[in-house]
Amino acid sequence: MRRIGCATAAIVAVGLLSACGSGEGDGPMATIITDRPTPISALPTTAGTTPTSPPASTTPPASVTTVPVTSPPPPQAVSEKYAGKAPGWYYFSSPSGKFECGIAVLESSIAGCHGSLPDSAPDVSDSGASGTTVKPNAVQLIAGSPAKFETLGDPKFHRFDGPAAALPYGEVLTVPGSGSSNGLQCSVDEQAGVTCTDQVGHGFTVSTEDFDLR
Structure with a gap:
């Protein structure tokens, strides 16, 4: 029994030596991979390519409207x-x-x-007597100053060299002044009466029944 055990152990030992041996045996050798694969960190780029830029705007530029500068019309000659x-x-x-x-x-x-x-026109100082008041006989506007009622010894707004032409209702009589604020204009309305104004907002409106001074 001991002899059989030894023989058997010898046979097993020979088998192991044949398999492991010095590498010159005919059996296949196991391959061991020692290099780790390189991880993929970015996608490959193609040589010569550049990032794509956004398309240019196709919106047309805003149009510019040119307004011609015109000079004010010259004042019309007074009739x-x-x-x-x-x-x-x-x-x-x-x-x-x-x-x-x-x-x-x-x-x-x-x-x-x-x-x-x-009749509602206020009394004014009498130009001929100090300290007394009388009914006015005129309404007057001096360009650049508020209009007012006055008593004038000389009816300076009456035409003595002939009859004054009637100014039709709705027509405006404009007389350019000697400066930018010295012009005057007048008109007549059938209901409101006569209106005269200067270029800075002063004026009067007067009728047989009412008046407005400014």
Whole structure:
């Protein structure tokens, strides 16, 4: 029994030596991989390529509108039918004949009217007697100053060299002044009466029944 055990052990030992031996045996050798694979960190790029830029805007540029600069029209000449013989004086009457009015281009232009002033017009200082008041006989506007009622010894807005032409309702008589704020204009309304104004907002409106001074 011992002899059989030894023989068997010898046979097993020979088998192991044949399998492991010195590497010169005919059996296949096991392959051991020692290099680790390189991890993929980025996608490969193709040589010569550049990042794609966003497409250019196709919105057309805003159009520019050019507005021509025009000079103001020259003032129209005042109709000769209103011109008096004295240079710079113009006269008119209301179509009803209740008011006679005039415009004069002076160093400070003036406009005014005589006529059937309303009873509500306030009394004014009498130019001939100090300290007394009388009913006014005119309303007057000096360009650049508020209009006011006055008593005038000389009816300066009455045309003495002939009848004053009637200014039709709705028509505006404009007389350019000697400066940018020295012009005057007047018109007549059938209900409101005569209105005269300067270029800076002063003026008057007067009828036989009412008035407004500004």
